[in-house]
Amino acid sequence: MSEYGYEFDAWLASACMPAVTVRSLLNEYGTSEACHEAVRRNEDRLKELISQRFYQLLYDTGTKENLDKHKKTMNKHGIRTLLFSEPGFPTSLHEIHDPPAILFVQGNIACIKDRSLAIVGSRAASYAGQKATVKLAEDLGRHGVTVISGLACGIDAAAHRGCLNGKGMTIAVVGNGLDRVYPADNRGLHDDILDNGGLIVSEYAPGEKALGWHFPVRNRIIVGLSQALILMEARIRSGSMTSVNHALEQGKDVFVYPGDPSSDSFEGNHQLLREGGVYFTSANDILEDLHWLDNPSAVRQNSECVQGYKPSTPEEETLIKALKPGALSFEQLISCTEMNPSVLMSTLTILQIRGIIEALPGKQYQLKH
């Protein structure tokens, strides 16, 4: 943790120089404040390190008002920084190609630890994919694994949400300044992460917008912070596949969820499985493969509730039996149970209230697992 004002870090990062340039500046001067001093004095050594354009930019933005503004924003949002040269900087990020020079963080830094896994997948994820993600992240969180993802919609949100449900720690690596939340829909999730001992990380200075090219770039940090990558749902040409490529470059395992083969949205998963991705169906599989399982029975337990349910009426029994093979629509249920619509509706409600089945969009029902 640096003892000087974080506003100098924000100033240095807001010039949007390549990470390698910032790293060389910090190697040369030690701190952002020293860099600032050097820019003020217009030292000759600077000219060798950065181009005239960046020098001018740093000089212009290095005013007192600007620094005060950064200070104010960072104090307001509780944003701190980690420099790559400092001891507190995550060691796993040192091992990747092109590590970020300055990380802005918000929340509980203790989240960064060895047992962390990245969960990635499509923003337009299927209902099944999201469900599976929530379940997986919940089990991982309960097992003390930090779940890392990108705070986007779809799989990312499901991963964070699931981990919070399991009272686990979760890290969101975002592609914008930490003074804003993108997408705005996830503000609730963002706040929940911070309130429940999670961490939000970004390499962009406060005030930076979420630009399209930031996202594939921040994926290297998501992967870099984690021990292995879990791909939940992706098409072949998708942003999630860039994360997979980062993982392969960094030599990390890629666990691939085997989604519904008939659905287009899992086509990337199946291609990866053919190419040697690690197959898994539950948190237990992953923990076992990573030898992180201290107590093998711990994870399996909570999925037993449906099996133990004793139906209280013959209708409930028929209904549960009909739903065993998978989700059915209301009309299909009528056809295969031959129940009167009003009786079927009340039975469905009662089983829903008891938490045995759940209703999906499109008037579909399925057993809860």
Next chain:
Amino acid sequence: MGIMASLLSFGVTGVNGYKVHVEVFGTESMPGIEIIGLPDASVKESKDRVNAAIINSGKQMNPRRITINLAPADTKKEGPSFDLPIAIGMMIADGVLTPCPPVDMNSVALFGELSLDGSVQPINGALPMVISAKENGISTVILPDKNACEVSCIQDIRILPVSHLRQVIAWYEGKADLKAQEQVTFEALKNEAVPAVDMAQIKGQRGARRAVEVAAAGGHNMLMIGVPGSGKTMLARCIPGILPPMTFEESLETTRIHSICGKLQAGKGLMVTRPFCAPHHNASVASLIGGGQDARPGEVSLAHNGVLFLDELPEFSRGALEALRQPLEDGIVSVARVRRQAQYQSSFMLVAAMNPCPCGFYGSNRRTCRCTPPEIRRYLDRVSGPLLDRIDLQIEVDSVPISEINDSEPSESSAVVAARVRKAREIQLKRYEGTGKYCNAQLTNAEVKQFCTPDAEGSALLNAAVDSLHLSMRAYQRILKVARTIADLAGEETISSAHIAEAVQYRELDQKYWR
């Protein structure tokens, strides 16, 4: 000295007729015709139509100065319905027509539009005019034959339909008699009613059919969400056919409104089937609620005592949807415009349909939805909370597989369903006797407490449902009302847990879509 003629006619303001004295005065002076008494353009043009019609009926007018006064002089007169009294008045004032035997001008009213060849054309608003004529103690009404059917149910008044001015002249001169319109009883009309779409035509959709039946039985407003082509519109079109048949009073109210808008079917009497109005989603506020210079009734009033169907609900403008709140609440709508203010009845059952997302396939297992979550949310958010608050039943309609359409046993017909609905409505009528309410949908929150208390098991279930399914307080009240209707359909006095459990299914969208 001139000759003076005075005849009775009727005009329409709002949904009510009012008496108009048509006074015609002819003098030997500079020839010309003047109409006074706040006539609008179509009344002013009357003199030219009338002139030609008189000549084509075989009468030759003398050149005179004729002044026509439409009293009361401070009410705006509009429409061509005064052509007929003006023509007769002019001929009397001119001296070419002498009533024989003298007709009691205070007991005969006449109205109708004339075409240049002298034939009598139908007008809008004949029903309210005849009702008003009866209230004013008039015994005989002469009107266009094409309007005769719509007034044939009015008792104790002699209706003389005419098709040509010549017939009216002959009647006044005592040369020929007019054949009075036969009276038709409302009961006889009712037997001819056939539903527009019969429930038997709907294949599968057993869940949605049940929901439609519950909605009709309690008069509940209803929202259907489903993928394109799942049959939402067809289900909605069945509803007028399963609602209980209109009473004579209801039919009069509705026919009046349709009469002044000129929307009655030619050759049909009082409306016996409940109206079904399906305005397109680009409808303006004025066309839905009523408006225009003369404060005309809108779709909500045309749907009075019937069904207002709004397809593609989120595509309607925000203003149009919000404007529905008053008529939904009060069953009446006040339209105020520069020239006129009017109140129209608008007690209708709202049936709305929408897709679950902009592309229409969210949640479908046949096609993948391509919408992003914010897009879906924006789409759903166009339907405001206060409007949703007034919709008791919300259901999802799944599309029916082809196999089901081709080979399934015939579904129940509208007549069977309607019989059950009627029975449930009778129970409600008896329960709410004296309160002015006639169906469960109209209950206020206090009345829900009074009439819709479930048994112990039922309330335990409802509380559990509110907890585990995260239902709102709004949903809680709606569930109780709908459960009351379900119990009424089953003919049971106490609301049991099974009724509550079924009612909960009709609020599912609260959790799935608007959470």
